[in-house]
Amino acid sequence: MTTTSPRPHRSRLSTWIGRLAVCAALLPGAHSASANTPADWPGKPIRLIVGFPPGSSPDVIARALVPGLTEALRQPVVVENKSGVTGMIAAEAVARAPNDGYTFLVTSGSAMSISVHTLPRLPIQPDKDLMPVAAAARIELFLVSDARLGFNDFQGFLAYAKAHPGKLSYATPGNGSAPHVAAEMLKEQAGIRAEHVPYRGSSPALQDLLGGVVQFAFDPGIALEHIRAGRLHLLAVGTTKRSPLFPATPTIQEQGLAGFDAGTTHGVYAPAGTSAAIVARMNAEINKLLASAAVAQQIRALGAEATPMSPADFGAQIRRDSERYGAIVKARGIKE
Known part of the structure; x- marks a missing residue:
């Protein structure tokens, strides 16, 4: 893969993630489908490009969403795996795809909040090339x-x-x-x-x-x-709440290390410039599925928690994670 963009400075990373949240906050219908969704959308199959291999947690989440999205949107929703460079091959593919509402990225929280600090070069400029659509799951460690x-x-x-x-x-x-x-x-x-x-x-x-x-x-x-x-x-x-899978096991915070949170949020992104109405519709449909018992159980089996939220809230979560991880990456000299 040919890289085209130098590694952003940490402050710049915080800026672009903040811009994502601001842009998301302006989306109409953040919690429900907009009445302004284009009448002809969707008119063909929708691709979910996953930045990690089959069987990975982003892949499991994407495939858990496929049946419900296919039914709700009345078009086939297909998963394509493009693994490599900690999710950045898929991120670049989506960023360079047409912003017509037929290509979405499903990726890990670490790709968007950790790798942006540890990779020596980034293939895209996330502040210009991607926009948050929906959170999917908070991954516990x-x-x-x-x-x-x-x-x-x-x-x-x-x-x-x-x-x-x-x-x-x-x-x-x-x-x-x-x-x-x-x-x-x-x-x-x-x-x-x-x-x-x-x-x-x-x-x-x-x-x-x-x-x-x-x-x-x-x-x-x-x-x-x-x-x-x-x-x-x-x-x-290692996250802020006890796991429902092991409710008797305390968090690291509870055991004396205040503020310790190693959680990341997997989610769905679209190419920048995708219709706000399409983003709102996708957000609404994904949130409905995350609230369903069937999908929530598949996510819980990963040791994770379904996290339905608006694009604005998703952007804000990624910003908080990125700022925290950026600080530890710099302090400890972590590199990929």
């Missing part, structure tokens, strides 16, 4: 450890890490990933040392955690069966 170690809760983990500085190592799906940034946040706030071991994806990272090669990780939801089976200890939830 679970702090897990090898069950064979001498601790089984968060305080025991911290005590061990402080007593053995640098002895623990942690797995991530790669440099600059959300679990990587979460672990660096934890190290900084808790004052502990641990060795980072990056992998090429979540699955190999999980396998080495289960095999005892590394001792802990922030899991994006693929380790749930191993937690239930007792092979991994769930030490804490």
